[in-house]
Amino acid sequence: MSNIYDLVIIGSGPAGLSAAVYAQRACLNTIVIEKTGMSGGQILTTTEVDNYPGMPGIGGFDLGMKMREHVEYLNGQFMTGEVTKITDQGEIKELSMADGSTIRTRTVIIATGANHRKLGIPGEDTFTGAGVSYCATCDGAFFRNKTTAVIGGGDVAVEDAIFLARLCQKVHVIHRRDSFRAAKVLSDRLLALENVQVHWDSVPLAITGEGSVTGLTIQNKLTKEEETLKVDGVFIAVGMEPDTARYKDLVDLDPTGYIIADETCRTNVPGIFAAGDVRTKQLRQVVSAAADGANAVYSVQRYLEEGR
Ligand code: NAP
Numbered sequence: 001m002s003n004i005y006d007l008v009i010i011g012s013g014p015a016g017l018s019a020a021v022y023a024q025r026a027c028l029n030t031i032v033i034e035k036t037g038m039s040g041g042q043i044l045t046t047t048e049v050d051n052y053p054g055m056p057g058i059g060g061f062d063l064g065m066k067m068r069e070h071v072e073y074l075n076g077q078f079m080t081g082e083v084t085k086i087t088d089q090g091e092i093k094e095l096s097m098a099d100g101s102t103i104r105t106r107t108v109i110i111a112t113g114a115n116h117r118k119l120g121i122p123g124e125d126t127f128t129g130a131g132v133s134y135c136a137t138c139d140g141a142f143f144r145n146k147t148t149a150v151i152g153g154g155d156v157a158v159e160d161a162i163f164l165a166r167l168c169q170k171v172h173v174i175h176r177r178d179s180f181r182a183a184k185v186l187s188d189r190l191l192a193l194e195n196v197q198v199h200w201d202s203v204p205l206a207i208t209g210e211g212s213v214t215g216l217t218i219q220n221k222l223t224k225e226e227e228t229l230k231v232d233g234v235f236i237a238v239g240m241e242p243d244t245a246r247y248k249d250l251v252d253l254d255p256t257g258y259i260i261a262d263e264t265c266r267t268n269v270p271g272i273f274a275a276g277d278v279r280t281k282q283l284r285q286v287v288s289a290a291a292d293g294a295n296a297v298y299s300v301q302r303y304l305e306e307g308r
Helices: 014-025 041-045 060-073 136-143 155-167 184-191 286-306
Strands: 004-010 030-034 078-080 083-089 092-097 102-110 114-116 147-151 170-174 196-199 202-210 212-220 226-230 233-236 240-242 272-274
Touching (some): 004 014, 004 092, 041 060, 102 286, 136 147, 136 155, 136 233, 155 184, 155 233, 212 233, 272 286
Parallel strands (some): 004 030, 004 102, 030 078, 102 272, 147 170, 147 233, 170 196
Antiparallel strands (some): 083 092, 202 212
16 A cells, blocks of 8 residues: 555645645655656746745745745655646546556645746747747846837736846837736836836737747737837736646536636545646735645545545
8 A cells, every 4th residue: 555645746836835845744645746847836937926925025936946945854755747647536546647657646636837828829839939938037138138028917927027128128018908917016117117118908919020039010909000019029928827638527627727626625526636826716826826735735634534
């Protein structure tokens, strides 16, 4: 029986790492499976996380590393691999891995977060890596003294534009409405920058170039006027979507693909839990993902002890 875990945590972002801390403290025989061997999830590419209590201004990468160190300090175990399928065999869940191996466990916490949403416009795929990027903190430095565009109006788009404005000669922000979704403190900071031009009520139509990006065609939704901006880079920040297609036959998903689970992190399948950005929830933040990790392990313990 020694090859059957009490708990397998899939994903090592804030939800998975928080769950690992709680699982170690609960003395559950646990393993964390991560795809790349780099912990932190989305915050790895966040310049600054300014709203995690007690850590003002901490870099996303540093916060991810601190969370991983905490798990290691408690002797938590990690493995690198990709789960392709989970089979519910009742008391035992079997995980199929991309390398052909299988892992057996009594419970699973799916904490795989979400990926960058794509726009689906011409040129997006062609120029990805050649001027089109989904991560300003990763790729911004390539555009020093150049002109870039950021698409989106949420926290990420506005933070990205502020970051790029420090490096670039000019930054265009293209947003489909007439106000930002981002926090007001961020929006005000962006709107005060002289080298930033916001194109309100506008949508991107196509990214053009030869070898690399040279232009972005946008349309004003109200006037229907089209314009091609001369840009060297396009940063797409239009939100995230969960990578849950592989679990659609296992657990209930909402119409946008998030795993249906409440604050207890229980899915419709006993023994399978969902924590962090991958589940249906009001607010997807580091602090709420970390809270999910704790709640999920509490639910795991109740399931292991009481059957539900
Ligand atoms: P988000 O808040 O969902 O914002 C996505 C933005 O992209 C919205 O402005 C949306 O427009 C726009 N958009 C979506 N689809 C589009 C399309 N097809 N074409 C054009 N525009 C489109 O996503 P996010 O900015 O990636 O943030 C994700 C989560 O992380 C949020 O909960 C955010 O608060 C959180 N976050 C927090 C911090 C922080 O607190 N420091 C930092 C980063 C992220 P509409 O506004 O019209 O819907």
